[in-house]
Structure formats: structure tokens, C-alpha cells
Amino acid sequence: MSDQQLRPAIAGGEPIRPPDEAMGYGGQSITEDDKEAVAEALGGDYITRGPTVDGFEERVADYIGVDHAIAVTSGTAALHLAGRAAGFGSSDEVITTPLTFASTAHAAVYSGAKPVFADVKPDTRNIDPDAVREQITEDTVGLIPMHYAGQPCEIDELLVIADEYDLTVIWDACHALGSTWHGEPAGSHPDMAIFSFHPVKNVTTAEGGMVVTDDDNLAKRVRSLRSFEIDYDSPGHEDEPWYQVTEDLGYNYNFTDLQAALGLSQMERIESFKRRRDEIIDRYEVAFTNIEGLLTPTVKEGVDPMWHLYAVEVVEAFGCDRKRFVNAMHAENIYVQVHYVPLHFHPFFQDEFGYERGDYPVAEGVYQGLVSLPLYPEMDNEDVEDVLRAVQRIQQHHT
Numbered sequence: 001m002s003d004q005q006l007r008p009a010i011a012g013g014e015p016i017r018p019p020d021e022a023m024g025y026g027g028q029s030i031t032e033d034d035k036e037a038v039a040e041a042l043g044g045d046y047i048t049r050g051p052t053v054d055g056f057e058e059r060v061a062d063y064i065g066v067d068h069a070i071a072v073t074s075g076t077a078a079l080h081l082a083g084r085a086a087g088f089g090s091s092d093e094v095i096t097t098p099l100t101f102a103s104t105a106h107a108a109v110y111s112g113a114k115p116v117f118a119d120v121k122p123d124t125r126n127i128d129p130d131a132v133r134e135q136i137t138e139d140t141v142g143l144i145p146m147h148y149a150g151q152p153c154e155i156d157e158l159l160v161i162a163d164e165y166d167l168t169v170i171w172d173a174c175h176a177l178g179s180t181w182h183g184e185p186a187g188s189h190p191d192m193a194i195f196s197f198h199p200v201k202n203v204t205t206a207e208g209g210m211v212v213t214d215d216d217n218l219a220k221r222v223r224s225l226r227s228f229e230i231d232y233d234s235p236g237h238e239d240e241p242w243y244q245v246t247e248d249l250g251y252n253y254n255f256t257d258l259q260a261a262l263g264l265s266q267m268e269r270i271e272s273f274k275r276r277r278d279e280i281i282d283r284y285e286v287a288f289t290n291i292e293g294l295l296t297p298t299v300k301e302g303v304d305p306m307w308h309l310y311a312v313e314v315v316e317a318f319g320c321d322r323k324r325f326v327n328a329m330h331a332e333n334i335y336v337q338v339h340y341v342p343l344h345f346h347p348f349f350q351d352e353f354g355y356e357r358g359d360y361p362v363a364e365g366v367y368q369g370l371v372s373l374p375l376y377p378e379m380d381n382e383d384v385e386d387v388l389r390a391v392q393r394i395q396q397h398h399t
């Protein structure tokens with residue numbers, strides 16, 4: 001092999017992938033069937049929220065095994081409405097993880113409540129139930145755990161805490177559509193769960209999100225908030241068909257029949273998406289047994305994640321630090337990503353709520369090494385081998 005082939009691109013070698021074949025860490029899978037489904041919906045009577053949205057909601061509710069599913073414009077909108085439906089308010093505290101996307105904590109903030117972080121477990125990177133207990137005060141009213149990378153949290157322990165302190169739980173299951181915990185689908189636990197259908201997620205509708213619940217009252221409230229909080233059948237105005245009035249501060253988070261058509265078509269392939277994600281991970285895991293200093297995800301007993309992310313940790317024995325590794329992978333035109341910069345590092349949470357670096361040491365320790373390697377169903381075996389070759393050549397160069 002020539003020196004050019006051995007040397008990583010960051011050190012002057014030829015990149016593993018040419019720039020026009022650069023690879024991201026995730027991405028959608030769109031087939032002709034998906035396109036036809038959207039085109040057909042476009043020719044229907046409704047292109048905003050219509051019967052196809054109802055169909056998609058039923059499909060996801062059946063899949064998760066819950067009574068209600070309410071589709072909205074994004075996972076962020078789903079969190080917003082779930083927080084409002086939970087009744088979070090200005091003197092309340094809501095406990096969540098610092099190792100998540102900002103929207104998870106925004107579910108508390110949008111309703112005027114304070115997000116309180118509880119540290120994570122180093123192995124699963126999920127919120128630590130013991131840390132949750134430590135953060136409970138008399139103002140705590142809610143809990144928003146997030147199933148990191150698709151691996152369900154310690155649901156049983158968290159539900160015991162919620163029960164003990166009468167907390168409303170919103171499971172941020174954006175990563176975990178298709179995952180199970182002791183045979184039970186992620187998202188099927190009380191009180192509510194939310195999903196995202198962003199293109200990198202396990203199923204996509206371009207943008208989109210959903211609130212799922214078994215609770216009739218919460219579902220009614222979310223439905224109403226989604227669509228302006230308008231009472232379309234105001235009592236006493238039966239002979240005034242135009243009489244539609246807002247009952248509270250609502251939003252326009254309506255999902256469209258076009259998105260729902262794509263979602264229904266994608267749900268047909270959810271099992272094959274999971275199979276392909278598992279195959280890619282199996283290949284990574286075999287290869288990484290020979291790579292020192294690259295920690296692969298730990299899977300808890302009884303869970304079957306549909307991995308959304310393949311998040312490894314680059315530690316000292318690898319030979320270079322995470323920053324160098326990420327930049328070296330980018331130089332190979334493989335755009336790995338980091339999930340996430342802990343929320344207490346963000347200026348918003350520091351300025352508004354006084355959090356500081358150092359507050360959540362476990363999350364910070366994990367963050368030091370975190371990198372999400374490419375994982376998406378459209379990756380073929382060659383793509384996977386490219387990632388492995390890039391990782392290997394970067395390590396060889398640094399050791």
C-alpha cells in the first residue's frame with residue numbers, strides 16, 4: 001500500500017471518500033413507493049391535516065400499543081404541547097437529562113418551568129434514577145427522560161419515582177421508535193411519549209413529530225393545543241356554523257396529509273430499517289474488538305434498541321483525542337457528529353438558569369469522548385467498510 005493510502009487525509013493522505021461522495025452520520029431512506037404515496041396524497045382533497053393524518057396516527061398508535069397518537073409539526077412541537085398538557089407552570093421544576101438535544105429541556109421552559117438536570121449513567125448515557133432522586137424538591141412536578149441513541153432508560157425505576165412524587169412523565173423517545181424494553185415498545189409508558197420524524201430519525205416525514213398517550217384527557221388537550229385551541233362546535237351556537245372561538249392560547253402545529261402519506265409508507269419498512277441498522281452495528285462491533293480505545297455502546301439486559309445513533313467513545317488508548325478524531329474523519333469526508341454538547345454548557349441554560357461547566361461530571365466525562373459514527377439504512381457494505389478503514393488508518397497514524 002502506498003504512503004498516500006496509509007496516511008490519513010488530515011495528515012496529507014488521499015481522503016477515503018471523494019468530496020462528492022461525502023457521508024453524514026445519518027440520513028433518510030426514500031423509495032419510489034414513498035414518492036408515489038406523497039404524490040397520491042398531493043392529488044387528494046386535503047393537503048393539510050386530513051384523513052391521511054388520522055391514518056398515520058392510528059398506525060403509530062397501533063404500533064406502540066397506545067390509545068392516542070397526535071401528529072404535530074416536529075418533535076420540538078410535540079415536547080412543547082406535552083409540557084403544556086402536563087400543566088407545567090412558572091414555579092415548577094421539571095427534571096431531565098443534560099445529555100440530550102435542547103428541545104427536551106425546552107418542554108419545561110416553554111411552559112415557564114425550570115429545567116433541572118440530573119446526571120446520566122456512564123454506560124447507557126441515560127438519566128440516572130439515583131441522580132433524579134437527588135434533584136427532587138417540593139417544586140418538582142415532572143420528569144422528561146430521553147432514550148439516548150435508542151436505548152430505553154431504566155423505565156421501571158423512573159416510574160416508581162414518578163409515582164412516589166406524583167410527577168408527570170414525558171418520555172422523549174425521539175431516538176427510540178422501534179425499540180423495546182422488556183418486550184414493551186418505547187413510548188408505551190405513562191404519561192406521554194413524544195417522537196420526531198426528522199430525516200435522520202428511525203422513520204421520517206421530512207419534519208414531524210408525535211405525542212402518544214393512553215390518557216384521554218392529555219390526548220384531548222394536546223389535540224386542541226395543536227390546532228389553535230379552537231372549539232369548532234361551540235355549545236349554544238349550533239345555528240351559527242361559523243362560530244369557532246379560541247378557548248386558550250393554542251398553536252398551529254398541524255401535520256399534513258403529505259407528511260402522513262410519507263410516514264405511512266415508511267412505517268411499512270420499519271422492520272427492515274431495524275434489520276439494516278443492526279447489521280451495520282454488528283459489522284462495526286466485530287471490527288472494533290480489535291481497536292483499542294474505542295468504547296462501543298453497552299446494551300442493558302432486556303432491551304432491544306432500534307439504534308438511532310451509533311455513539312462510541314474515543315478514549316486515551318485510541319491514540320488521539322476526540323477533537324482530532326472528528327476532524328480526521330471529516331478530512332476523510334465522513335461527517336461524524338457529537339450527540340450532544342451537554343445542555344449546561346449552552347449559554348441559554350447558563351444565562352437563564354445559572355448552570356455551569358462542572359455541574360454534571362458524568363455527562364461531561366462521557367461527552368469528552370463521544371462521537372456518532374454513520375448509521376442509516378441506506379449505507380451499503382462498502383460505506384461501512386469506508387468508515388472502518390478511516391477509523392483504522394487514523395488510529396494507526398496516531399499510535
Ligand SMILES: Cc1ncc(COP(=O)(O)O)c(C=O)c1O
Pocket residue numbers: 074075076077100101103104146172174175195196197198208209
Ligand atoms: C432527543 C431529541 N429530542 C427532541 C428533538 C427535536 O425533534 P425535532 O427536530 O423533530 O424538532 C430531537 C431531534 O433532533 C432529539 O434528538
